[in-house]
Amino acid sequence: MPEQSPSQPRTQTQTQTAIQAPHGSRTTKARPTRRFLSSLRTFTALNPLLRLLILTQLAFNIGFFAVLPFLAEHLGTAIGMAGWLVGLVLGLRTFSQQGLFVVGGALADRYGVRPVVLAGCVLRIAGFGWLGYAETSWAVIGAVLLIGFAAALFSPAVESEVARQAVCREEAGEGPRTHVLALFTVAGQAGAFLGPLIGALLLAVDFRAVCLAGAGVFVLVLAGHAWLLPQRIPGRARVQSRGGVHGLVRNRRFLALCCAYGAYLLAYNQLYQLLPVEVERAAGSQAPLAWLFALSSLLVVTAQLPVTRWAGDRLDLRRSMSAGLVLIAAGFAVVAVARPAAWTGTVGLLPAAGYVVLLTLGQMLVAPAARAWVPDLADDGRLGLYTGALSSVSGLIVLVGSAATGSLLDTDLPPAVPWLVLAAIPVTAVVLLPRHAKEGPPSP
Numbered sequence: 326m327p328e329q330s331p332s333q334p335r336t337q338t339q340t341q342t343a344i345q346a347p348h349g350s351r352t353t354k355a356r357p358t359r360r361f362l363s364s365l366r367t368f369t370a371l372n373p374l375l376r377l378l379i380l381t382q383l384a385f386n387i388g389f390f391a392v393l394p395f396l397a398e399h400l401g402t403a404i405g406m407a408g409w410l411v412g413l414v415l416g417l418r419t420f421s422q423q424g425l426f427v428v429g430g431a432l433a434d435r436y437g438v439r440p441v442v443l444a445g446c447v448l449r450i451a452g453f454g455w456l457g458y459a460e461t462s463w464a465v466i467g468a469v470l471l472i473g474f475a476a477a478l479f480s481p482a483v484e485s486e487v488a489r490q491a492v493c494r495e496e497a498g499e500g501p502r503t504h505v506l507a508l509f510t511v512a513g514q515a516g517a518f519l520g521p522l523i524g525a526l527l528l529a530v531d532f533r534a535v536c537l538a539g540a541g542v543f544v545l546v547l548a549g550h551a552w553l554l555p556q557r558i559p560g561r562a563r564v565q566s567r568g569g570v571h572g573l574v575r576n577r578r579f580l581a582l583c584c585a586y587g588a589y590l591l592a593y594n595q596l597y598q599l600l601p602v603e604v605e606r607a608a609g610s611q612a613p614l615a616w617l618f619a620l621s622s623l624l625v626v627t628a629q630l631p632v633t634r635w636a637g638d639r640l641d642l643r644r645s646m647s648a649g650l651v652l653i654a655a656g657f658a659v660v661a662v663a664r665p666a667a668w669t670g671t672v673g674l675l676p677a678a679g680y681v682v683l684l685t686l687g688q689m690l691v692a693p694a695a696r697a698w699v700p701d702l703a704d705d706g707r708l709g710l711y712t713g714a715l716s717s718v719s720g721l722i723v724l725v726g727s728a729a730t731g732s733l734l735d736t737d738l739p740p741a742v743p744w745l746v747l748a749a750i751p752v753t754a755v756v757l758l759p760r761h762a763k764e765g766p767p768s769p
Contacts, residue, residue: 367500367508367630375490375505377553378483379512381442381546385479386516388542391524392453392535393418394618396469397601398611399532404465412731414462414469415598416724421473422480423590423720430481430713434706438482439554445479446547448472450540457536481713484509484696486558489708492700502700506693507633511626518622525615572704573714578759579702580718582695585646587719588754589691591726592653592684592747596621598730599743600677603660607673617678621685632689642694643758649690650751656683657748664741687751702759726750 368376400406400414433441452472459465491505527535573579596618604614636645656679663676695715703711733743 367504370499371494371505371508372490374555374558375487378487378490379509381483381550382509383512383516384542384546384549385476385483386513387520387523388449388453388516388539388546389476390517390520390618391527391542392456392520392539393597394521394601394614395524395528395532395535395611397597400465403532404460404462406462406465408735409728409731410462412598412727412734414466415594416727417466418469418473419590419594419727420720420724421470422476423473423716423723425474425477426481426713426716426720427710428713429478430485430709430711432478433482433485433709433713437556438486438558439550439556441482442479442550442554443547445475445477445482446543446550448475448478449543450547451475453536453540453543457533457540477713481709481716485709485712488696488700488712491697501637503633503637503693503697504630506696507629507689509696510689510692511629514622514625514629516622518619518626521615521618521622570710573707573711576702576704579699579711579714581757581759582698582702583715583718584722585650585754585757586691586695586715587722588750588757589650589653589688589695590716590719591723592657592751593688594723594727595657595730595747596681596684598727599734599747600680602734603664603677604674607669607677609669613674617674617681620678621681624682624685625689629689629693632686633693636690636694640690642698643760645690645694646698646758647755649687649694650755652683652687652690654748654751656680656687657744657751659683661741661744661748664744665739667740 368379371379396418397411397415400411401408406414429441429445448471452468452475455471456465456468459468487509488502488506491502494500494505495502523538524535527538600617601611601614604617605611636648640648659679660676667673668675696712699711699715700708730743730747733746
């Protein structure tokens with residue numbers, strides 16, 4: 326809301342408000358309210374299917390992030406895995422999820438959203454239950470692979486349908502697609518905010534209780550979607566599985582986008598691999614980890630939509646992703662510069678907090694732009710396949726990169742080296758981006 330000109334007469338209500346409130350406080354207090362109301366209006370303006378899918382993302386992440394932030398600590402202490410093996414397991418989890426997204430996306434194109442989502446929920450319940458009782462390395466790996474494959478089924482189905490619906494709204498003149506995808510990201514991060522807090526509370530019992538709680542969330546998701554998710558979605562045509570992969574592997578612009586997105590995902594995966602090590606070193610325990618995850622999620626929940634609107638008015642999709650990748654690189658550089666000082670306590674946690682903030686700001690620019698770019702590069706009727714492939718290629722990058730990062734942690738190299746190596750990767754990814762986005766920024 327613009328400030329009122331002195332030449333404009335004030336109403337009685339405006340005069341009373343100005344007398345009662347200190348100068349500037351009205352604007353300060355109104356901004357969060359306006360942002361919340363704007364997000365609420367955006368959400369309520371969506372069709373029922375989009376609202377269900379966005380709430381689905383919220384529930385998925387509550388269950389998932391109640392468990393994942395505490396997995397590395399459990400593997401290293403309770404199971405006794407070496408650093409490289411912990412990194413490999415985390416990479417396998419990401420690869421079995423992200424790497425097999427292409428399978429889930431193709432299945433969603435072939436059979437529709439509903440059966441794929443329901444099957445994924447069943448597998449996620451089984452995976453979390455298995456992980457809670459796994460006591461050997463091979464049992465943990467099996468459970469982690471099942472958990473990842475479950476997401477490989479339901480996530481591309483949900484994400485591709487959200488992207489398709491967002492494009493339909495944009496073509497109908499109901500607003501830019503990035504606004505819907507940003508709201509989808511906000512819902513996911515709200516779940517990522519609540520999940521670690523729930524997990525931290527249950528961790529006081531044991532890790533098994535955390536896993537069973539995560540499974541319980543997906544039981545509720547399964548029941549809700551069996552009831553509410555439509556059997557057939559209007560406008561979504563089912564296609565044959567054959568022929569799509571051939572066109573995909575020849576699509577150089579799309580593959581370039583996949584590589585750049587993979588660099589972002591590798592950086593994001595360090596929240597679960599490199600960050601816990603730094604927090605343990607600085608604080609003597611991983612107790613602050615849940616609060617850093619909460620900080621990241623809270624930033625996305627409160628700032629994602631304003632950042633998306635700001636970027637949409639000024640940047641095309643390529644520039645938005647480039648800016649986000651540079652911010653992510655800066656986050657790693659902050660810790661690399663501070664690490665030789667070996668600060669501990671509250672001061673020692675500040676570089677880690679700076680990394681989380683910069684990574685999150687970069688994520689706000691990268692994730693919606695990448696998802697919004699995929700429909701422009703995908704073949705007709707293959708949006709699920711391309712959405713899945715975006716995650717599959719990046720999952721392969723994370724698998725290799727996570728194992729390499731774990732190896733770096735097991736060496737006698739200076740402690741800043743892993744952070745410097747990871748800072749260089751997002752910068753390199755900027756060069757890999759397709760040279761021009763199909764669409765420029767929308768008009769304000």
